[in-house]
Amino acid sequence: MNRREALTRVAWIMGGTVIGANLFLEGCTRKATGSVESLFEPETIDLLGNIADTILPPTGSPGAKEAGVGSFIPVMVRDCYTPEDQQVFLDGLRQLDKVSNDQFGRKFQKLTADERTELLIAADREAKAHQTQKTENDPNHYFHLVKQLTLLGYFTSELGATKALRYVQVPGKYDGDFPYKKGDKAWAI
Incomplete structure (x- = not known):
């Protein structure tokens, strides 16, 4: 599935409740x-x-x-x-x-x-x-x-x-002091 298909499906799932859904989807098809x-x-x-x-x-x-x-x-x-x-x-x-x-x-x-x-x-x-x-x-x-x-x-x-x-793929906790070599x-x- 590409980005356009995903956005279209999300808009349909949300029942068109995305404000400006038409404009939102048109931005992906320039x-x-x-x-x-x-x-x-x-x-x-x-x-x-x-x-x-x-x-x-x-x-x-x-x-x-x-x-x-x-x-x-x-x-x-x-x-x-x-x-x-x-x-x-x-x-x-x-x-x-x-x-x-x-x-x-x-x-x-x-x-x-x-x-x-x-x-x-x-x-x-x-x-x-x-x-x-x-x-x-x-x-x-x-x-x-x-x-x-x-x-x-x-x-x-x-x-x-x-x-x-x-x-x-599934990262663990954040460790801001992880050793780097x-x-x-x-x-x-």
């Missing part, structure tokens, strides 16, 4: 522009998966691509981002390929793992500089959005929560 729909094309999902996998590569745990982050990102961009941030995101993907072509003579998908890493480190530096200098009305940097969605998608996925984090995994609840 129509995307044609350009945002291009994010759902298999080539773009693969590109997003490769970008995410460069940010969070497989190590002792699965990488972001294996966790399905490439499919997660388009849904979040369509359903949760403002039209302005959607456009920044789309323009940023095009810019990434342009920079890749200018710097390496190939699109991002054709780069080696080291070249991808080098390109994304430069994009991350650019995003950090942009975010620290931006005013309230300035748009976000595209790589800032990509990185946020990669981390969110990975650590909320089943693989990320159970393989990269220590997962406890450097290198231990964080907890996912």
Whole structure:
């Protein structure tokens, strides 16, 4: 069951008593522009998966691509981002390929793992500089959005929560003074 089905069923169970139930449910079915729909094309999902996998590569745990982050990102961009941030995101993907072509003579998908890493480190530096200098009305940097969605998608996925984090299905009491050793995994609840 997906999020939309769950919300619809909850609204029906409650007998429509949710104030503004119609508006509540419409918020989960926002129509995307044609350009945002291009994010759902298999080539773009693969590109997003490769970008995410460069940010969070497989190590002792699965990488972001294996966790399905490439499919997660388009849904979040369509359903949760403002039209302005959607456009920044789309323009940023095009810019990434342009920079890749200018710097390496190939699109991002054709780069080696080291070249991808080098390109994304430069994009991350650019995003950090942009975010620290931006005013309230300035748009976000595209790589800032990509990185946020990669981390969110990975650590909320089943693989990320159970393989990269220590997962406890039914947690015990809260212990704010739990001993931590450097290198231990964080907890996912």
